[in-house]
Amino acid sequence: MDRGSERDTPPGRGAGDTAAGRIALAVVVVDRTGLVSHWSSGVRRLFGVDREDAVGRPAADLLPVSGALPEDPHVDAMPDAYEEYDGPGPDLEASLGGASAYATAGRARLSPDRHAPDGERLDVLWWAYPLVGPGTSGLLVLAADATRLRDERGYDDETAERISPGFARHTELPASEELERRLPEILPSMGPGLSGRIVSQVLELGYPVLEFSQFDRVPVTPYWGVPRRPGRTRAEAAAPRERVVAVPVPAGAEQDLEYAAVRERLEFLNEVSSAIGTSLDLGETIREVTSAAVPRFTDFAGTHLRAAVLAGEGFPDGPPDASTVMFRVWVEHNDEPGRWDDTVPVGEAFAFPEHTPFYQCMVTGEPVLIPRVTKELAGRIAGEFEKRDLRPLISGRSLLIVPLKARNVVLGFMVLMRRPDRPAFDDMDRTTGAELAARAGLVLDNARMYTYQENVADTLQDSMLPQVSPRMAGCDVATRYLPGTRLGRIGGDWFDTIKLPGSRTALVVGDVMGHGLNSAAMMGQLRTAVQTMAAMETPPAQLLRNLDDLARRLGDNYLATCLYAVYDPIRGELTLANAGHIPPVLVRAEDGSSELLELPTGAPIGVGGVAFETSRVKVAPGDRLVLCTDGLVEVRGSDIGEGLAALCESAAHPAASMDDACDTIIRALNTRGGRKDDVALLMARLNGIPDEHVAEWRLESDPAEVPRARRLVRERLLAWGLPQAVETAELLVSEVVTNAVRHGRSDRIGLRVVRTDALLFEVTDDEPALPAMLGAGPHDDAGRGLRVVSRLAREWGASAAGHHKTVWFEQTVTARH
Structure with missing residues (x-):
């Protein structure tokens, strides 16, 4: 040729x-x-x-x-x-x-x-x-x-x-x-x-x-x-x-050209739509949206979003204005690497000046097209931004700013620019850019709403799960919570530890049937009820009966399982009651063996008409009690007995700490395929309280016993090597014993002091009415005792059981210098 x-x-x-x-x-x-x-x-x-x-x-x-x-x-x-x-x-x-x-x-x-x-x-x-x-x-x-x-x-x-x-x-x-x-x-x-x-x-x-x-x-x-x-x-x-x-364009070719141009842009928008929104992760969606336009439609694309959108908060309130903070969340370009990094860094947050095309797009919600950015315009735009010179980057370029909107609210905007050697944006490009932004805005809003719902779910779940103290009187506690793989990430599983009078601790695990917000709301109600009844020293079986009555009054759909255990570290005893929950595992410190405790199963909370029974189990210092929900041991298609056997085996595995022991159980059982339910795990090491750290006395109901109570407490604290705690302890014991002598109806008053990481003082009398803190005037002779206790004690409280009540307070033990 x-x-x-x-x-x-x-x-x-x-x-x-x-x-x-x-x-x-x-x-x-x-x-x-x-x-x-x-x-x-x-x-x-x-x-x-x-x-x-x-x-x-x-x-x-x-x-x-x-x-x-x-x-x-x-x-x-x-x-x-x-x-x-x-x-x-x-x-x-x-x-x-x-x-x-x-x-x-x-x-x-x-x-x-x-x-x-x-x-x-x-x-x-x-x-x-x-x-x-x-x-x-x-x-x-x-x-x-x-x-x-x-x-x-x-x-x-x-x-x-x-x-x-x-x-x-x-x-x-x-x-x-x-x-x-x-x-x-x-x-x-x-x-x-x-x-x-x-x-x-x-x-x-x-x-x-x-x-x-x-x-x-x-x-x-x-x-x-x-x-x-x-x-x-x-x-x-x-x-x-x-x-x-x-x-020359021949006659009749215009319609063909228009058809081809429109088709080309529709193909571009179709390809963009298929490339974005592949993930509900907000960050990944932002990157997809920005990168989709480069280099086919533009040479530079920068995405800016309002702070509320980026944080995954609620829908932005009202239109943006000069005070609205925008985040530059992603930049994509095909210039040489690093050219834009210093002048327009990703992650920067600022409010756009009013006399700029960016502000115009933001407040009007309409695209802004500048076919060519002249040197004069580039200078005016750069002058609105302090400490940066945008002129070399934008001069001679074609500029198109399109709003990112959802439900007619501006979420942010995209800045699109073409190099001088490329055709300038025209009216059709403005329409294409606006359609690109509309689709991007919808995808971003979906990701924002998903992020917002995740944040709400996490906040709700975190607020309903307690902040468990790792050290209770006579026991150490470790917990784990794993949200299920179902959509929503919230459910009705919960655990709790409740401080009880007498250095006792209530250990609770429950599971509301179902999943989602309704189950979480029901769980919050039941958990609150358990805490209230536990503080009133309700026995375990009676507590579950009261909880069953409450659930049936709240509605027919209130069904839950619950295991309630009370640990007495002084007696070395567990008192348990079960309402349809899987049994706990007890790991013996003596030989490292583990066993499922055989408890009367009972019916789930909300069934009604079923009696609950109490079981007592003797424990030794160092034994570990493991309570969990069925999501850890039950897998679809497998026998729950296999999961319980795996739980016993993993719980008996030696570990350096309580947290390590929990992690061992989670690793051993959470790898089993098919788990979709939530998991709540509570482990308590039952350390007990030695007899030498407990002192008890009987006092007569006589004002002359008050000085004796002060003397007994002083002698015991000095024997324990705690002279720095004597003065405050004497004052508080004097106030509480005086109230018992004044208001008690029998001749016997009990005084007990327990030493753990703090000092616990308990005064018991036979008057079931709980004391009330009164307001005392300057000329009143009484009414100030409990105010003194409230001011000087770390914690204090009162509980009634049967025909007697106990007033207790804790005092922090400070180290001797």
Whole structure:
């Protein structure tokens, strides 16, 4: 073939047929090893092969480009696969890496069994450019559908057969400057480095043209969009102040161009929609939204969101204003790395000045389009921002700012910019950008609402689960809570530890049947009821009966299991009652053995009419009690007995600490597949209180016993080596014993002192009425005792059981210096 640019023919002759040159192009890039590295959507439409199936495959298996590919297959190797013949173009045999060193072109007809399942042959025109220079890309291939040219333009078979692909110097064609400027649009979704290198070599090797005869050459002009006014040439729309020879748009082609431009933008929006919203994670969604526009639609994209949206809080209240803080949450661009980092850092929070286009978009909720940012405008914008110079970054660029809205409320906005060498944003781009932002806003709002709901669920669950102290009187406690894998992350599982009079501790685990907000709300009510009744020293079986009555009064759907245990560290005894819950595990310190405690099962809370029984178990110092909900041991499709056996085995495993012991159990049982329910785990090491740390006395109901009580306490504290606690202890014991002598009805008053990490004082009498803190005037002789106790004690309280009451207070033990 002869090189088209060397023909001695009048340039542009046959321009009346330029409609044939305005065609949809397929773009392929082949690397130096002959594998496809870029496969445009146009190639997919032409050959019916998806990008995922093409990239990385040998190009020779996919493209009928004879003589251009390394290791190009021979026609004989694929019988009846395609028939190919070269049109006019270069026919030089110098080669580079097995392929032609010059641009080549040709025409191929593919048989129906290869690419056209409908039975019609595919007629393909192609151009191939070898690529030199840095990088892995070795060949650019452009292809077009000759059948479509014939059908859409109404050519007869003879005219269609004469169309051949060729090359010409772009300066020989009409509107050469416009052709050169628009050439990068042939290469969508490519970075500036690769596209710039390809464009320079295309211009050097020859502009692709369609040749109708030896003298008629029409430049290949891909769909560029819609002229601004009917009848206006492309060169006039692009450069109205310059005298340029235009590429004429033939009559009747405007509607085709508009259709193609709209279709191209719809395809872009469709691809963006499928690429964003793959995750409900807010951060991942922000990155997807920002990256979707670069580089196909813009060269720079920056996303800014209101603080309430980014924090996953409720819906932003009211429209934004000058005081609204925006966070720059992500930036994507195809400039050189690091160019934007210092001036527009990700994570920066600030309010946008009023006299800026960003503020205008934010408060109006409408796109703002600036076709070119002049130096004067760039200076004015930069002047509104302190300590940064935006002028080098935005001058000469095309700027489009689109709001991110949901339910007609502005969540933020996106800043889009194109480089000066790229076509400026126009009205159609404004519409496309607004639609992109609308879809992005919806996806972001979905992620925001999901984040907000997760935060609400976590806050609700955390507020309902107690902050358990790791050290109670005579025992150490460790807990774990794992939310279920079901949607919502909240449920009705709970645990609790409650301080009781007499250095005792109540250990509770419960599980409301069901999942979600209703179960969590019910759990909160039941937990509060348990705490109230436990503080009143309600025996375990009676407590569960009262809880059952409460659940049935609240509604028919209130069903829950509960295990309630009271540990007395002085007696070394557990008192337990069970309401349909799985049994606890007791690990003996003496030999390390573990066992499921055999307790009367009872019926779940809310069933009604079932008696609850109390069991007593003797324990030794160092024994461990393990209570959990069924989510830890019960897995769909497995016997719960297997889970209970695994719980016993893992609970008996030695551990350095209580937390390590809990982790061992979780690791052993949580790896079992199929767990969806919540898990509540409570472990208590029952240390006990030695007899030498407990002192008890009986006092007579006589005012003369008050000095004796002070003396007994002083002697005991000195024997324990706590002289710093004597003065306060004497004062408080004197006040409480005086009240018991004054208001008691029997001759016996009990006084007990227990030493743990604090000092616990208990005074018991036979008057069941609880004491009340009174307001004493300046001339009153009484009413100040409990105020003194409240002021000086770390904690204090009173409880009534049977026909007696106990007033207790705790005193902090300070270390001796």
